[in-house]
Amino acid sequence: MTGFATRARGFLAKYWGVIGVLLLWQGWVWAKDLNAIVMPQPLDVVRDLVTNPGIYLSNAALTLTLAALGLVMGMALGTAIAVLAWTSRLLSGILIPLGLIFSSVPVVALIPILARLLGYDVKTVLAIVVIISFFPAFVFTSAGLRALPPGSEDLFRVFGSSPWQRFIRLVLPSAVPSWMIALRLSAPPAVLSAMVAEFLMGTSGLGYMFRQSAADFQTDRAFGTSVVATAISVLCFTLATLAEKRVNARWS
Amino acid sequence: MSPETAINVDHVGMVFTLDDGTELTAVRDVDIKIGKGEFVALLGPSGCGKSTILRLVAALEEASFGRVTIEGQDPAELSRAHRLGVAFQDHALLPWLTVKDNVALPYKVAGKKVDTTRVKELLELVGLGKFAGARPSQLSGGMRQRVSIARALVLRPDVLLLDEPFGALDAVTRRHMNVELQRIWAEDEVTTLLVTHSVEEALFLADRVLVMTGRPGTVAMEMKIPFARPRDPSIQRTPEFHAMADKLTLALEPEA
Amino acid sequence: MRLSRPQIQDLALGVLGILLFLLGWELIGFYKLAGLTWPRFSTVMEYLFDPSRRGLFGRAMGASFSMILGGYLLGFLIGLGAAMLSYTLKPMQPGIDRLASTINAIPPIALAPLFIVLLSREVTGMAIATINVFFVIYVAATSGLEKSRQNHRDLFKVLGASKSTRMLRLDLPAALPSIVSGMKYATPAAFIGAILGEWFGASRGLGLLMVSAMQNFQIPLLWSAVFIASAASLIAFGLMSLLERFVHGRFS
DSSP states (O other): OHHHHHHHHHHHHHHHHHHHHHHHHHHHHHHTOOTTTTTHHHHHHHHHHHOOOHHHEEEEEEEEHHHHHHHHHHHHHHHHHHHHHHHHHHHHHOOOOOHHHTTSGGGGGGHHHHHHHHHHHHHHHHHHHHHHHHHHHHHHHHHHOOOOOOOOOHHHTTTOOOOOHHHHIIIHHHHHHHHHHHHHHHHHHHHHHHHHHHHHHTTSSHHHHHHHHHHHHOOHHHHHHHHHHHHHHHHHHHHHHHHHHHHHHHHH | OOEEEEEEEEEEEEEEOTTTOOEEEEEEEEEEEEEEEEEEEOOOOSSSHHHHHHHHTTTTTTOOOOOOOEEEHHHHHHTTTOOOOOEESSSSOOOOOOHHHHHHHHHHHOOOOHHHHHHHHHHHHOOOGGTHHHHHGSOOOOHHHHHHHHHTTTTTOEEEEEEEEETTOOHHHHHHHHHHHHHHHHHOOOEEEESSSOHHHHHHHHHHHEETTTTEEEEEEEEEOOOEEEEEOGGGHHHHHHHHHHHHHHSTTTTO | OOHHHHHHHHHHHHHHHHHHHHHHHHHHHTTTTTTTTTHHHHHHHHHOOOOHHHHHHHHHHHHHHHHHHHHHHHHHHHHHHHHHHHHHHHHHHHHHHHHHHHHSSSOHHHHHHHHHHOOOTTTTTHHHHHHHHHHHHHHHHHHHHHHHHHHHHHHHHTTTTHHHEEEEEIHHHHHHHHHHHHHHHHHHHOOOOHHHHTTOSSSSHHHHHHHHHHHHHOHHHHHHHHHHHHHHHHHHHHHHHHHHHHHHHHOO
């Protein structure tokens, strides 16, 4: 009983803000007696979510697959190019400033250009996620490859290790924490950009579903899509943060 | 001891509760009376709880047993009335303020108008008149400590608390700073509690030295220092000084 | 400021990288390697600086930049205010933290309809920019406010500082480096927010220009609008980096 009370208090301490906003929303709809087409109540949104789980799940699965696949490909590409740049002073000197520039540009703004270049297609959504995940992976891996523990390089030299051994046993492992930061930073934008691309091009997935339901004045479904999108985005962020914590615990 | 007691550490004990729930007694039954205008050094090895005593007098901690009063009042009341001056081992200067503004900080915190002549005089007194506009990062370790001491004195506090103020300096600078502090202190003769682990520093500066040892820490020994003021650095080479230093060193390491 | 030899080399390679990037852009356009929707760099510049389009771009920039600036300032104030509140009233902190991260997790797609209903189409971009900036500043400021050192806090306590004096003279200056870093990372976030918001239904601005150009195959217009947004964001980011350097030098 007391255990329940403490847990309830802990929950309230953490979520009073979120609960408060939801109550305000519900109260505001009641007070203003708003039309459900303009502004659905939280309860309507929950009802649609519970009665039509299939349509939400299938679209969410599609978006999530695209985002995850794009994230993995973008990170792999970014890492590969970072390693390539690491091998040459010339290449790194040219590529790293460009990488920094692109990672501080609103890359989402490139979506219309890419959509036009590659065509309105699911493959374009994937390409957009790849490009958006590429830059953080490249920038952070490059930084990580240069952040060796002090003195460790001398140690490896003294042991007479070959450059390849040095790379595999020293350089690559010391880049892992930075790589995990890139993963954490890229995960939410990957989901977001997948949805924005779907929304703009009207192909498929959550973004498309959102656009359709908004166009058909199914506001409860549009908001339901928002809730699912938020849940996915929180899930990705939480997973990436957990992965980062676990890896960091092993690495340091 | 002068007749009037300024700081009264009245049979104080201090128990900390650690993260795992176990209790740690830092000091036990410490009883110290410091007279008005007296300079007392609390000498002891690290971990004996001497800094805890200073933090109690500074109202940074609350005693578990007994109580600390300054002129009959709770230390917290003195700090609220801006009547305490303090200098820590780490100079604790604000890096974004100039030397002058760091010394003037107590006025601003107290909501008083800055007395620029007082700030200037103090900077001259600590030999940093030319560095008023410099930033702490541009100064040497010894200079930073002088600024920190000037800041402690600027409001003419009732009580001056010095927690290993020269602990981070090299031996030569430290000896030099002791001579300086002695000279600066002589200007005002404010009631002072100095916490240190250096026997020479305690002997050279204080009217009375208290040796704290053990875990939990207690006052193991008390010694009056007879040297007249102002004190010349040469007293540190007298046989008298050496004899007292030996006695204090022995008191610090009873088992040796 | 005198530069060392490696610094000069870095600078030269960086400039070379940018030139190579622009040359690549030009050549891909010239030889139509990426099809007809990839214009030459020179074509885009000509289009962009044509005097007859000064009015078009001027109006779009005016609309977008005022939304970005408004959102940036508002987000900054709310973020800093919330951070100061949660720092002063510690029991509220978990709730404010959770609310902030929940709001941040809601994808802009999901927020847009809410703002369109609650506010208006025109300021939706500003509202999303506000939320993006709010979160970055909130996170930076809460971590910054914890950065005042223990000995400084002790000093202020011994000197008898009131809560507000300590906030003004210790906590805020100590937090300034973190806050300014946050301000730097908030600039692209503000641009992304405003552009996304405009995609969801503004009647003016660079975002609208991008979407309508994309849908109508106005390739040079599309690239010009994206170029303006990216360049402006980059310039703002660069200026913030300079400010950051100054503040880090002085306040830490």
